[in-house]
Amino acid sequence: MLRLSSPRLLTFLEAAALIGLAIASLYLRIPTIGHTVVKFRTWFFVGAYVVVALGVILKSL
Template sequence: MLSLSPPRLMTFLLSVVLIGLAVASLYLKISTIGPTVVKYRTWFCIGAYVVLALGAVSRSL
């Protein structure tokens, strides 16, 4: 059976940063990594969800 645990703080913050970059790219122009974030915005959102899901499933993340 799958046991869930809360993700660690660093895992949660990493997912917040990823989703924050994706949302910020909708409204702001980020000079250094902006073109990459705009080009792969959907993958940043999916990546944030995957990181958070792995943190909930795994005890070591």
């Protein structure tokens, strides 16, 4: 049976950072990694969702 748990704080903060970068790239110009974030913005959102989903499924993440 699949047992779900809340993600650790570090996992949640990593996902929040990915989403924050993607949203910030909509309104701001990010100097160092801005071009990469703008180019792959959708994948930053997908990656954040995957990180949180894995954090819920796996206890060690």
